[in-house]
Amino acid sequence: MKLSNGTIERIAVTKLNDILNNSEFLEADIHFNDKTISWDGEIFLYKNTDKKSSDFYGKISVQVKGKQVLSEDLTDTIKYPVKIIDIKNYQKEGGVIFFVVYIVSNKKYKIYYQKLLPYELAMIIHQAKKQKTKNLSFILFPQNKEKISRIFFNFCDDRKRQYSTTPDKIDLSNIDINSNISIFSRINNVFEIFDDSIYIYKKITGEVYQVITKAFPESITFHDIDVKVIIDGKIYAKNVSFEADKEKHEKFIIYNCVTFEKIGDTKIKIDLPFAGTLSEYICGLEFLKALKKGKNIQIGNFIEGQNIDLDDDIDAIDSNIRFWKNIKVLLRTLHVNKELHMDQISENSINTLALLYQYIVEKRSWLIVK
Secondary structure: OOOOHHHHHHHHHHHHHHHHOOOOOEEEEEOOOOOOOOOOEEEEEEOOOOOOHHHEEEEEEEEEEEEEOOOOOOOOEEEEEEEHHHHHHHHHHOOEEEEEEEEOOOOOEEEEEEEEOHHHHHHHHHHHOOOOEEEEEEEEOOOOHHHHHHHHHHHHHHHHHHOOOOOOOOOHHHOOOOOOEEEOOOOOOHHHHHOOOEEEEEEEEOOEEEEEEEEOOOEEEEEEEOOOEEEOOEEEEOOEEEEEEOOOOEEEEEOOOEEEEEEOOOEEEEEOOOOOEHHHHHHHHHHHHHHHHOOOEEEOOOEEOOEEEOOOOHHHHHHHHHHHHHHHHHHHHOOOOOOOEHHHOOHHHHHHHHHHHHHHHOOOOOOOOO
16 A cells, blocks of 8 residues: 555654654654754753753754655665755754665564764765765664664764864865774674774874774774783783674784684684794794693683683694794894794795704705705
């Protein structure tokens, strides 16, 4: 049955209001049959659940569009046309959260959203040129009330950072992703960073930041986290790197070469690929030796006492330690001051280094076969 435009709008606004008002931090004021240009209402955000005037955190303008669809197989992402004149109005006000509600029936629907902050708005206007509308991507709006609240808090925080530092026109040639960058997001655990888009900022001065791009990360790496790595009470490292991805894989790295991958809740797989510098690799080998002899490992509050999956035996580890320490002696003898990077070493290089150690350091005689 084909629904009237008024019914579509009423269902869209009602369903959105219902889910927004489930959050203790939000107060939605969205009306159907709203005649305001470019906007359909606003959402008030509060720091505390009491929602007192003293708890007010910010006000977010919203636009709501409903669309009847025949297929019940609704996807998690959609494209929807937005008028450029509306985009320019959003830009003047510092941003909007745009909702699209796909409706099969009063009980069958999906809500999609797009955060349109100063950076996106300037980028859309830059790309639109003479177009009057622009097809934008929208993603599925979450049902979890904590995730919903986080979207609005992050929107307010990012709007404050971007409003005065994002130019009306974006010059793509000036984007420098090699500068010192920062990301900001309200999360309770690292995997929540994959729930929504993030903005990457460069610091201008003090607490002033300028956005340089927006991303939907598939994975993320944190370097030099202040975390102690301890075996049987002895500290072996005071910082680690941490990798995570949206599939909820997590990996810790010490000495830039030893990796700890969590498998389930109780097991850890450890690997030592050719990575890091030669000095770091030797440290990694010595760490594996200590780990093989030890009984308990602790990496901050992340890993403690889990079963270790380590195949190498002590003799093999010792042999590797001796070999690479010999190579370090060889390099000093040859007055090579630059650190050797293990990922650049081939099997042939290893054999060559072994021969050079024998003939230069151990001073073995050359055997020439004719």
